[in-house]
Amino acid sequence: MSDLIQRIRQEMPATTAHIYLNTGTFGPLPTCVVQAMQEYLQAEWRDGRLGAASFENMKSTYDDARAKVARLLHADASEIALTDNTGEGCNIISYGFNWHEGDEVITTNHEHTSALVPLFQIRNRYGVVVRTADLGPVAAEPTLTAIAGLVTPRTRLIVLSHVTWTTGAVLDIAEVARMGRERGIPVLIDGAQSAGAIPIDVKALDVDFYAIPMQKWLCGPDGTGALYVCKESIDYAAPTYVGYWSIKHEEGHSEEMELAEGAQRFEVGGRQTAALAGQCAVLSWLEETVGHQWLFERISSLSAYAYHALKALPGVTMLTPRPGASGLVSFLLEGRDVNYPMPGRQGLVAILCFNSLHLHACTASASQDATSWERDALHWAY
Ligand SMILES: Cc1ncc(COP(=O)(O)O)c(C=O)c1O
Numbered sequence: 001m002s003d004l005i006q007r008i009r010q011e012m013p014a015t016t017a018h019i020y021l022n023t024g025t026f027g028p029l030p031t032c033v034v035q036a037m038q039e040y041l042q043a044e045w046r047d048g049r050l051g052a053a054s055f056e057n058m059k060s061t062y063d064d065a066r067a068k069v070a071r072l073l074h075a076d077a078s079e080i081a082l083t084d085n086t087g088e089g090c091n092i093i094s095y096g097f098n099w100h101e102g103d104e105v106i107t108t109n110h111e112h113t114s115a116l117v118p119l120f121q122i123r124n125r126y127g128v129v130v131r132t133a134d135l136g137p138v139a140a141e142p143t144l145t146a147i148a149g150l151v152t153p154r155t156r157l158i159v160l161s162h163v164t165w166t167t168g169a170v171l172d173i174a175e176v177a178r179m180g181r182e183r184g185i186p187v188l189i190d191g192a193q194s195a196g197a198i199p200i201d202v203k204a205l206d207v208d209f210y211a212i213p214m215q216k217w218l219c220g221p222d223g224t225g226a227l228y229v230c231k232e233s234i235d236y237a238a239p240t241y242v243g244y245w246s247i248k249h250e251e252g253h254s255e256e257m258e259l260a261e262g263a264q265r266f267e268v269g270g271r272q273t274a275a276l277a278g279q280c281a282v283l284s285w286l287e288e289t290v291g292h293q294w295l296f297e298r299i300s301s302l303s304a305y306a307y308h309a310l311k312a313l314p315g316v317t318m319l320t321p322r323p324g325a326s327g328l329v330s331f332l333l334e335g336r337d338v339n340y341p342m343p344g345r346q347g348l349v350a351i352l353c354f355n356s357l358h359l360h361a362c363t364a365s366a367s368q369d370a371t372s373w374e375r376d377a378l379h380w381a382y
Pocket residue numbers: 024025085086087088111112114115161163164165190192193212213214225
C-alpha cells in the first residue's frame with residue numbers, strides 16, 4: 001500500500017474499522033472535518049458569538065466555502081449558493097421558474113427521488129407536464145437522442161444526473177446542454193454521484209445549474225452542499241425563499257429589498273457555520289493533500305477492478321455500462337430477485353460505491369439479509 005493511501009486511511013478511521021463501501025450515500029469523515037467543526041464550535045463556546053469580529057468570521061467561512069466549491073467545479077464563487085444537500089439545489093431551481101399550466105419538463109428514467117419529487121410537486125401544483133426520456137434499463141442509450149425526441153415548444157427545463165445512481169453510467173450532459181442552448185432550454189444537473197468522484201468543469205460542460213452534496217464522495221459533513229448557477233442563467237429562476245443573505249447590504253441602500261447579484265440570492269442564511277468550516281477543511285484536504293487528479297484516477301481504477309472481479313463471479317450480471325467510468329458499480333445476482341422500487345429494474349441487488357480509499361456495499365436490496373452474500377461475493381476485494 002502506498003504511503004499516500006496509508007495516510008489517507010489513517011485520516012479516515014472508519015475505513016480501517018470497516019470495509020467501507022457506502023460512499024455513494026455517506027462518505028467516511030476525515031479527521032480534518034471533525035477538527036475544523038470542533039474548533040469552530042469551541043471558539044464560539046469560549047469567546048461567545050459577539051460583535052463584528054464574530055460576524056466577520058462567520059461571513060468569511062461562508063465565503064471560503066463558496067470559493068472552494070467554485071474551484072472544484074471550475075466556476076466563479078459568485079455562481080455558487082450554499083445548500084443543505086443535492087435535493088435542496090434541485091428544489092431551488094425547480095420551484096424558481098414562473099410556471100404556467102402545460103409547460104413541460106424533461107427528465108430521465110434513471111433519476112433519483114430527490115430530483116424527481118420537486119418535479120412532481122410542480123406538476124401537481126402548476127400543471128407542469130413531466131416527460132421521461134427512456135435511457136434503457138442500464139442508462140446506456142444515447143442521452144441526447146432520448147431527450148431531444150421529447151422536446152416541444154413548451155419544454156422549459158431539462159433535469160438529469162451526471163452519473164446515474166442506478167448503474168453508475170456517466171451521461172453525456174455536455175451534448176444535452178448544447179442542444180438546450182440552441183433551443184433556449186436550461187439544463188439542471190443532479191451531481192450527487194459525480195461531485196468528488198469524477199472531474200467536473202461546469203464551464204466546459206456548459207450546463208445552467210449543477211446541484212451537489214458534500215456528504216457523499218466529497219466526504220464532508222451532513223447538511224452541506226452547493227448549487228452552481230451559471231451567471232448568464234440566473235434569471236431563469238427566482239428565489240422561492242429569501243432572507244438576510246439573499247439581498248444586497250450596501251451602504252445607503254433603501255429598505256426595499258434588492259436581490260444579491262450572484263447565486264447567493266438563493267441562500268436564506270442561518271446555516272451551521274461549524275459544518276461549513278468542516279466543508280472548507282475537506283475541500284482543501286481533497287485538493288491539496290489527496291489531489292483531485294489522483295483521486296479521480298484511483299476511483300476509476302478501483303471501480304474498474306471491482307467491475308471485472310464481480311463479472312468473473314458465477315451468477316453475477318453487471319449492470320454498469322462502462323467499467324471505471326464513475327465510482328458506482330451495480331450488478332444483479334442470480335436468484336436474488338429483489339423488489340427494489342426502481343421502474344424497469346427489478347432485481348438490482350446492490351450498488352457498490354468505490355472510492356480511492358475504501359469500499360463498502362451500499363445495499364439497495366429490499367432483502368435485509370444481503371450482508372452475508374455481499375461479504376462472500378466481495379471477499380476478493382481485500
Ligand atoms: C443521484 C442522486 N441524487 C440525489 C440524491 C440525494 O442526495 P442528497 O441527500 O444530497 O439530497 C442521491 C442520494 O443518494 C443520489 O444518488
